[in-house]
Amino acid sequence: MDLRSDTVTRPTPEMRRAMAEAEVGDDVAGDDPTVNRLEATAAEFIGKEAALFVPSGTMGNLCAILVATRPGDALVCGHLTHSAEYEGGAPAAVAGVSVRFVPLTPDGVLLPEHVQSGITPDNVHHPRTTLVILENTNNRAGGTCTTRAQTEALADLCRSRRLWLHLDGARICNSAVRQGVPPAELAAPADSVMFCLSKGLCAPVGSILAGSAAFISEARRKRKMLGGGMRQAGVLAAAGLVALTRMVDRLAEDHEKATRLADGLAECPALELNRALVQTNMVYFALRSKRAAAETMAAALSARGVLCYAAGDRIRLVTHHDVPVEHIPLAIERIRRCAEELA
Numbered sequence: 550m551d552l553r554s555d556t557v558t559r560p561t562p563e564m565r566r567a568m569a570e571a572e573v574g575d576d577v578a579g580d581d582p583t584v585n586r587l588e589a590t591a592a593e594f595i596g597k598e599a600a601l602f603v604p605s606g607t608m609g610n611l612c613a614i615l616v617a618t619r620p621g622d623a624l625v626c627g628h629l630t631h632s633a634e635y636e637g638g639a640p641a642a643v644a645g646v647s648v649r650f651v652p653l654t655p656d657g658v659l660l661p662e663h664v665q666s667g668i669t670p671d672n673v674h675h676p677r678t679t680l681v682i683l684e685n686t687n688n689r690a691g692g693t694c695t696t697r698a699q700t701e702a703l704a705d706l707c708r709s710r711r712l713w714l715h716l717d718g719a720r721i722c723n724s725a726v727r728q729g730v731p732p733a734e735l736a737a738p739a740d741s742v743m744f745c746l747s748k749g750l751c752a753p754v755g756s757i758l759a760g761s762a763a764f765i766s767e768a769r770r771k772r773k774m775l776g777g778g779m780r781q782a783g784v785l786a787a788a789g790l791v792a793l794t795r796m797v798d799r800l801a802e803d804h805e806k807a808t809r810l811a812d813g814l815a816e817c818p819a820l821e822l823n824r825a826l827v828q829t830n831m832v833y834f835a836l837r838s839k840r841a842a843a844e845t846m847a848a849a850l851s852a853r854g855v856l857c858y859a860a861g862d863r864i865r866l867v868t869h870h871d872v873p874v875e876h877i878p879l880a881i882e883r884i885r886r887c888a889e890e891l892a
């Protein structure tokens with residue numbers, strides 16, 4: 550049972566067929582018809598003027614940071630935001646931008662007042678704050694959702710302080726399905742948005758960066774600079790098209806699996822788990838006794854055939870297309886037994 554991440558999903562048979570049959574060209578020259586179709590479809594899907602196919606979410610976020618900032622600037626984001634905490638220090642290493650983490654609410658929402666507290670004063674002593682990054686769903690908070698209204702409140706602040714609002718929507722489709730709104734609605738208030746095709750949507754590779762035509766034209770230059778200009782990328786884009794058009798609505802099944810997993814684990818006295826944070830396809834829990842480190846428990850679970858990651862002092866489980874629903878009770882039982890042994 551591979552519950553490490555939704556990134557482990559394999560391309561579906563329909564994707565493999567589409568990849569084999571994809572019409573291709575040289576995308577750096579702009580003439581791969583399948584990439585062009587994916588970018589046009591993705592722009593419409595997410596409600597922005599233009600879109601860019603990038604090899605990874607990391608590169609999509611970095612292209613946005615490079616366009617929205619200049620070396621020496623600062624960005625503000627919530628506690629443990631992926632693009633600042635888990636992308637190899639890229640904002641500092643590549644863009645020359647310092648990161649100012651601010652708190653999130655207990656249910657993973659980034660509030661304008663918290664962002665406000667992270668914005669540097671406008672004088673010669675400080676880096677100039679030019680960018681705010683919002684993550685929806687928020688991975689480390691538990692796969693939690695931010696609403697359109699909450700995003701609009703942030704966008705209002707960003708407008709008034711002349712800050713760029715970038716949405717790391719790696720799992721924006723999970724958030725949208727959970728909230729029963731189109732992904733474009735959640736992305737509307739943001740200046741730019743990145744979302745992944747390679748996670749719950751099952752494409753083998755790739756993410757989308759979207760925004761205005763002017764923004765995407767600059768981002769395309771940054772992608773090339775970073776080595777992300779791919780050639781016959783239509784074979785990958787073909788799978789991305791299937792991801793976008795066929796795989797979004799079924800994310801509800803992944804959420805249902807996570808809910809069942811959380812319901813089962815919540816009944817286990819040796820474990821600590823906040824049900825309210827299980828909103829999409831992630832379940833975080835900890836050993837109540839804290840007698841074993843999360844890494845120890847993750848290793849013990851993996852040895853029992855339940856692959857998972859430790860994240861800080863908790864374990865993260867992620868449900869996805871390739872986890873059969875029948876495996877959920879089995880996973881609960883193995884985790885329960887392991888927790889009792891370690892407690």
Ligand code: TLP
Pocket residue numbers: 553554555556604605606607608631632635684686688717719720745747756
């Ligand atoms: N997250 C991965 C890895 O960190 C292991 C995961 O399993 O959750 N933004 C968010 C919110 C993400 O969760 C991730 C990947 C990324 C960006 C980066 O995407 P990739 O992996 O395509 O570079």
